[in-house]
Amino acid sequence: AQSVTQLGSHVSVSEGALVLLRCNYSSSVPPYLFWYVQYPNQGLQLLLKYTSAATLVKGINGFEAEFKKSETSFHLTKPSAHMSDAAEYFCAVRNTGGFKTIFGAGTRLFVKA
Amino acid sequence: DAGVIQSPRHEVTEMGQEVTLRCKPISGHDYLFWYRQTMMRGLELLIYFNNNVPIDDSGMPEDRFSAKMPNASFSTLKIQPSEPRDSAVYFCASSSLQGPQYTGELFFGEGSRLTVL
Numbered sequence: 001a002q003s004v005t006q007l008g009s010h011v012s013v014s015e016g017a018l019v020l021l022r023c024n025y026s027s028s029v030p031p032y033l034f035w036y037v038q039y040p041n042q043g044l045q046l047l048l049k050y051t052s053a054a055t056l057v058k059g060i061n062g063f064e065a066e067f068k069k070s071e072t073s074f075h076l077t078k079p080s081a082h083m084s085d086a087a088e089y090f091c092a093v094r095n096t097g098g099f100k101t102i103f104g105a106g107t108r109l110f111v112k113a
Numbered sequence: 114d115a116g117v118i119q120s121p122r123h124e125v126t127e128m129g130q131e132v133t134l135r136c137k138p139i140s141g142h143d144y145l146f147w148y149r150q151t152m153m154r155g156l157e158l159l160i161y162f163n164n165n166v167p168i169d170d171s172g173m174p175e176d177r178f179s180a181k182m183p184n185a186s187f188s189t190l191k192i193q194p195s196e197p198r199d200s201a202v203y204f205c206a207s208s209s210l211q212g213p214q215y216t217g218e219l220f221f222g223e224g225s226r227l228t229v230l
């Protein structure tokens with residue numbers, strides 16, 4: 001069965017600092033992997049996705065993630081945090097043979113001025 | 114393009130009342146999902162449809178919950194009777210695998226916040 005683990009329910013960084021949000025997945029087959037962002041009182045929006053075309057994936061707002069099969073990881077990074085990045089971030093996995101998308105518990109990112 | 118549209122955005126009701134949440138997916142999408150979000154349990158998949166047919170309802174918590182999709186542009190999630198523990202944000206999402214640009218990412222509505230007193 002597929003699953004997603006996000007390490008750290010809360011992450012706090014200073015404005016301008018590196019953002020690193022961790023995600024590890026468990027899947028019996030090569031998966032599709034996604035990062036979504038949720039701003040307060042809104043639905044989730046796609047940030048980026050891994051579909052096996054390239055291991056380093058670039059998304060919106062300067063975010064990127066690297067798929068590492070050997071580590072079963074898909075960590076999200078951004079070189080320089082901005083106040084507007086404060087939100088909750090969800091890692092998600094979907095097996096290529098199915099359509100169920102399973103979400104991690106989420107990581108709330110706080111950005112300090 | 115219009116996104117996924119959910120109604121109502123907020124619903125406050127009393128225990129025992131029937132609640133109906135509505136969703137209009139993105140035109141042309143052939144998959145529709147209902148998720149529930151709570152602080153304790155995070156995002157839970159309740160049920161999903163493909164071409165209006167329920168494919169997996171294993172996440173529906175109890176018989177009090179039911180979902181229908183009478184046509185490609187409308188779905189409902191009904192709770193009858195409602196209980197305080199049903200208080201949550203319910204999200205509808207749609208998706209498609211049609212075309213090379215689609216890899217099954219979900220497009221979410223803004224959610225329906227349900228409070229059962």
